[in-house]
Amino acid sequence: MQPYDVLVVDDSVFMRKIITDLISGDPALRVVGTAKNGKEAVELVKKLNPHAVTMDIEMPEMNGLDALRAIMNEHPVPVIMLSSLTQEGAAETIKALEWGAVDFVGKPSGSISLDLHKVKQLLLEKLHIAVKTNMRKLSRSALSKPSPKAPEVPKDPRPFSEPASRMERRPATGAAGFEHIVAIGTSTGGPRALHQVLSDFPEYFPAPVVIVQHMPPNFTKSLAQRLDSVSRLRVVEAEAGMILESGTAYVAPGGYHMTVARNGNHSYKIHLTKEDPRGGHRPSVDVLFESLLPMRELKRHIVLMTGMGSDGAKGMLALKQSGAVTTIAESEDTCIVYGMPRAAVELKCVTHVLPQQEITAKLVQAVAREP
Incomplete structure (x- = not known):
């Protein structure tokens, strides 16, 4: 079998050499060119037609x-971003993932980054x-300039009543102010999937949304900030002790397991x-999902989207067996990596298999039907 061709892009001669050597050590990959x-x-993407690109x-x-x-508009190929580990680098990386990059690798800082081997x-x-x-799954909608946050006041607030503003929200039902909770797990391809799903939620959604996206520290903060800018929901990086509120999405911080108590x-x-990975x-998605098992008083709606591996599938199965109202797996048609949703489907614990763009509507419908 012929190796896959990779184009390496970096303005540093030293880094181009290091990255080329790392890739060349894998017999299934070969570097066919470099760009500064x-x-x-x-x-070079047009000329060489590589299977993938690493991009500084x-x-x-x-x-x-x-x-x-430009590549995504003119000659789409899969791109892995090499990102600095700074907050600024994290924010730029989140944009890149929205605009079509498949994934990223944190680039060690320093003038001589020998630890890139790590x-x-x-x-x-x-x-x-x-x-x-x-590449057909990387929808062209991700290539356009991201839209500003949707208006605070939707045209048709039904089936939910709409508060005047976030600061004026008051509990609608029950002591906690909500009777439903949504939990979402995702990995590779997740930032763009979350962009789609969260931007579709109504601001008056009467439940909290808890999210695990596999991502290191700094990047989850930038992800939350970016999602907050495009969603009617308030989106925050979760902090210990935060009280869950309706109409708010909580992104698990990189490096920490997040649970609901x-x-x-x-x-x-x-x-x-900081328990073991x-x-x-x-x-971990499973850790989050499992924390919801004792909370049978809440109507639980569980979602697994694009990602490699099987994290979250066993947790979804346990929740389904304990009475979760809705269990959704993103369909293979829109997954960048059909791993985590596939694992849940194979465990036969999924009530709905849906493309990315239909997930929010199903959640809104499910919450509206369950008083």
């Missing part, structure tokens, strides 16, 4: 984000996913731990 800026990268973000003439957009396994793993990605008899709160993940 985004402009060169766009031209900060480069002269044309940066990685601009190059990514991420060799991660880089190769993500390249193997990228070269097999069906009762807060006396009147509310629910976020709990964060589950299945290689911290945060």
Whole structure:
């Protein structure tokens, strides 16, 4: 079998050599070219037609984000971003994932980044996913400029009553102010999937949404900020002790397991731990889902979207067996990686298999039907 062709893009000669050596160590991959800026990268993608590209973000003439957009518009190929581990680098990476990048690898900081070898396994793993990605699933909607946050006042607030503003929200039903909870798990391809799903929620949605996206620290904060800018819901990176509120989405912080715990008899709160990774993940979707098992008084709606592996599938099965109202798996048609949803489908614990763009409508419908 012929190896997959990879184009390496970085403005540093040293980094291009390091990345090339890392990739060349895998017999299933070969570097067919290198580029020192985004402009060169766009031209070489057309000329070489590689199976995947590794793309630095900060480069002269044309940066990685601009190059990514041009590639996705003119000659789409799977792109892995090499991101700095700073907050600014994280924000740029989230944009790249929305605009069509398959995934990213954190790029060690420093003028001589010999410790890039530490991420060799991660880089190769993500390249193997990228070269097999069906580019038709990277919808062109991700390539347009992201829309501003939707208006606070929807045209038709039914079937829910709409508060005047977030600050004026008052509990609608029950001591905790809600009787439903939505829990979402995702991994590779998740930022764009979450962008789609959260931007479709009504602002008056009468339940909290708790989310695990496999992602390191810094990046989850930037993800939450980005999602907050496009969603009617308030979206925050979760902090220990936060009291859950309707109309708010909570993103698990990178490096921590997130669970939901009762807060006396009147509310629910976020709990964060540094316990060992589950299945290689911290945060883990299974850990979040399992924390909802005792909460039979809540109507639980569970979602698994695009991602490699099986994290969340066993937790979804347990929740289904304990009376969860809705269990949704994203369909293969829209998954960048049909791993986590497939695992749930194979366990026969899924009530609905839906494309990404239909998931929110089903959740809204399910909550409206369950008084």
